[in-house]
Amino acid sequence: xxxxxxxxxxxxxxxxxxxxxxxxxxxxxxxxxxxxxxxxxxxxxxxxxxxxxxxxxxxxxxxxxxxxxxxxxxxxxxxxxxxxxxxxxxxxxxxxxxxxxxxxxxxxxxxxxxxxxxxxxxxxxxxxxxxxxxxxxxxxxxxxxxxxxxxxxxxxxxxxxxxxxxxxxxxxxxxxxxxxxxxxxxxxxxxxxxxxxxxxxxxxxxxxxxxxxxxxxxxxxxxxxxxxxxxxxxxxxxxxxxxxxxxxxxx
Numbered sequence: 001x002x003x004x005x006x007x008x009x010x011x012x013x014x015x016x017x018x019x020x021x022x023x024x025x026x027x028x029x030x031x032x033x034x035x036x037x038x039x040x041x042x043x044x045x046x047x048x049x050x051x052x053x054x055x056x057x058x059x060x061x062x063x064x065x066x067x068x069x070x071x072x073x074x075x076x077x078x079x080x081x082x083x084x085x086x087x088x089x090x091x092x093x094x095x096x097x098x099x100x101x102x103x104x105x106x107x108x109x110x111x112x113x114x115x116x117x118x119x120x121x122x123x124x125x126x127x128x129x130x131x132x133x134x135x136x137x138x139x140x141x142x143x144x145x146x147x148x149x150x151x152x153x154x155x156x157x158x159x160x161x162x163x164x165x166x167x168x169x170x171x172x173x174x175x176x177x178x179x180x181x182x183x184x185x186x187x188x189x190x191x192x193x194x195x196x197x198x199x200x201x202x203x204x205x206x207x208x209x210x211x212x213x214x215x216x217x218x219x220x221x222x223x224x225x226x227x228x229x230x231x232x233x234x235x236x237x238x239x240x241x242x243x244x245x246x247x248x249x250x251x
Contacts, residue, residue, distance in 0.1 A: 002220070002248070003248045004214050004220065004221065004222070004242065004248060004249055005045035005046060005220065005221035005249075005250075006224075006239055007045060007189075007223040007224075008048070008173065008228045008235065009048040009049075009223050009225045009228075010035060010036065010047065010049045010225075011050060012050065013061065013064065015030070015247060017032050017229065028111075032049070032065060032068075032069060033068055033072055035229065036049075037073060039228065040072075040073040041235050043239065044075055045075065045250060046077065046098075047064065047069075047073065047075055047076070047077050047078070048080070048169070048223060049077065049078065049080070049081075049097075050081050050101065050128075062155075063089075063091055063092065063095050066088065066092055070095060070097060070227025071096065076098040077097045077098055077099075078101050078169075079092045079095075080126070080128055080169075081191055083101075083102055084112075086112075086115060086116060087225050088090070088118075089116050089124075092118075093124065094237055095160070098123060098124065099125070100116070100124060101123065101126040101127070101169055103129070104251070106127050107140060107156070108142070108161055110160075112166035113125060113160060113163040113185065116151075117164025122166035122196075125164060125166050126166065126167045126168070126169050127160040127165040127168055127169070128171065129157060129169070129171070131153035131171070131172060132172075133171060133186075140152070140156050145173055146211075152237075153170075154189055157170075157190050158194060159191050160195040161195065161196050162196075163194060165195075167196055167198045168194060168196060168198045170187060170190050170199065170200055170221075171201040171202045172186050172201070173202065174176065176224075176240040177203075178202075178203050179201050179203065180203050180205060181205060181209040181212060182201075182203045182204060182209055182213040182217065182222070183200075183205070184213065184216050184217045187217035187219050188217040188218060191218035198218070198219050199219065199221040199222070200219035200223065201222075204222065204224035205232075207233065207241040209221050209222075210241070211241070211242060212234060214247055215247075
């Protein structure tokens with residue numbers, strides 16, 4: 001059985017780690033390099049770095065910052081935000097990231113997924129989906145959660161997998177930053193639709209939330225931010241809790 005992964009997330013704005021609730025009310029959570037080093041020391045399986053305003057500000061990801069973080073950590077590292085073409089992906093991978101996360105541009109130009117997967121391998125390509133419940137379906141949002149698309153998240157996840165995505169990073173906008181637990185219904189609906197790993201994101205607030213998203217929703221990895229940034233729990237505490245309850249994790 002593959003080990004479940006615990007992944008801290010660095011949302012970056014103006015070169016700082018920030019965190020909000022439901023994508024709003026951002027507050028400072030520290031220096032990205034220092035925060036990344038702390039999570040590496042805690043035994044995080046991977047790190048996700050999202051330059052959350054790059055797309056809406058129509059600029060590229062902060063490659064120099066990616067490089068600096070990569071030089072200071074030993075765990076795998078995924079980078080997203082402002083990635084619009086093959087050249088951007090090459091630059092980020094060359095800067096030291098193992099994977100890139102595509103969201104806005106993948107929705108606008110789905111062929112970017114297939115061309116990137118062919119060029120760099122599916123294992124390097126993560127498609128991030130920010131989804132919000134709208135009536136009887138979950139709608140995909142882009143531009144850092146600002147722009148609705150009318151696209152059904154389940155249909156989009158299936159298409160992304162078919163085009164060559166190696167992984168889905170699924171964020172529930174309804175649960176993001178609430179600490180009420182992961183959106184189990186949304187996560188389970190997506191994991192049932194695709195045969196690639198799904199990283200659940202949005203809502204972790206207590207240890208049980210990690211257990212529930214693995215056992216009830218079939219997630220392959222759980223991502224969290226504020227719970228780790230503000231020292232409610234360490235990555236090590238989460239993993240020890242899961243291990244004691246029979247979940248396979250890398251200790």
